[in-house]
Amino acid sequence: MTKAIGIDAGGTLTKLAYENEFGELVLEHFPSNHLQAVTDWISNHPEIEEIGLTGGRAEQVKHLLKEVKSIHYIVEFEATLKGVRYQLIQHGHQFDRSIITNVGTGTSIHFMDGETHNRVGGTGIGGGTLVGLAALTTGIYDYHEIIKKAQYGERQEIDLLVQDIYQGMDTPIAGTLTASNFGKMGIDETKNHPIENILATVQGLVGEVITTLSIQLAEQNQVEHIIYIGTTLNENEALKKVIANYTILKKKTPIFLEDHGFSGAIGAFLNITVNQKS
Ligand SMILES: Nc1ncnc2c1ncn2[C@@H]1O[C@H](COP(=O)(O)OP(=O)(O)OP(=O)(O)O)[C@@H](O)[C@H]1O
Ligand SMILES: [Mg+2]
The missing domain is CATH 3.30.420.40 (ATPase, nucleotide binding domain)
Incomplete structure (x- = not known):
């Protein structure tokens, strides 16, 4: 079997997903401002022949790879969805429609409907x-x-809560909800x-x-x-x-999900292995 690895090179962290000799999924991350660590890791694992690559810094990783490997690029959102679907099955979840909120460096929000998805916000x-x-x-x-x-x-x-504004009155929404994040700072600035x-x-x-x-x-x-x-x-x-x-x-x-940071890397990894099998 060809040795493969999935890499999700994000704005802050670069995530790796691969299988060890026992067929178990191994997950690791490196800081994306030190991509050399990732390429060194790959150089130290010459058995890796196929790389599934995704994330905003995928192009940078590709440029840094000295040896020519077979690279399968996959769009970040596709990789994330593939990974999430795999993780849902692993955890025994049954539902097929969901919002997926990816809290990375920034936040990207998707609507998953079966095998299709749309970016609906962020x-x-x-x-x-x-x-x-x-x-x-x-x-x-x-x-x-x-x-x-x-x-x-x-x-x-x-924080300023709704009940802090509606002092002693009935509140139109739950009083313990935040009315204004950091809002008390503008009212009482003297406190440390x-x-x-x-x-x-x-x-x-x-x-x-x-x-x-x-x-x-x-x-x-x-x-x-x-x-x-x-x-x-x-x-x-x-x-x-x-x-x-x-x-x-x-x-x-x-x-x-357990391993919630690794959906993209898992998806990039599966993208190769599934293609190999079909
Ligand atoms: N060891 C760590 N070093 C730095 N940040 C960390 C670490 N562990 C968790 N974080 C948090 O995770 C965030 C990055 O999350 P994630 O790896 O999902 O994003 P990313 O894929 O790099 O970014 P994006 O998807 O937006 O390009 C950081 O902004 C920080 O809040
Ligand atoms: Mg990311």
Whole structure:
């Protein structure tokens, strides 16, 4: 059997998917600003003959590959859908229609209808925004440190809730919903806030924007499920909680896949192996 690998070269991270000697799927990622690490990895694995390539930085990876390998390019959204469909089967999910929200550096939103899909929306608010805003407000650039600290933070001293506006009155919508992310800062500017609280609030903003848009697109396309993927969700229970709570509140079903950052790489890998078999 020809040795193959799927590569999804994204704006921040380049993801690899391949099978080990036991036929198990192995997943790894490298920073996309150090693509040399990816090409070194490939040079160190001369048994790899076929490369399935996708993502916005696919062309850059292709240029860096010294040895000529057989490269199968696949459009990012096609690769993502293929990967997600495979992962859904692996996890025993039965549904066929869903919104897929890919929280990468930015966020891209798709409507999956069986084997077809459409890009139905997106926003520049994504994992890049989480790191970028966190870095600007606290000076912390490291993703792991950001999410670790964010999980201990509270948002209620920075975000303005609906009940904060409708003081003592009946609220027209749930009082605990955010009326204005960071809104209290414009009203009471004097307070100093712990770093953990600032980071939790940044995370809340990113999660709520992504979820609001996903819910609207789920309603427009009359689907119940919203699958959230992208490495931004990695080890990030606090962000998943923001997303899940709001999705459920709006009567939609949030789905998180294991290995949610790797759908594109898995799709690029399957694209070769399936073609080989047919
Ligand atoms: N080890 C890590 N290093 C950097 N960012 C990380 C790491 N782990 C998780 N992240 C988060 O994941 C985000 C990138 O997610 P992902 O890999 O899905 O995007 P991408 O594919 O690189 O970008 P895009 O699809 O928009 O081109 C980062 O912006 C950051 O918030
Ligand atoms: Mg991506």
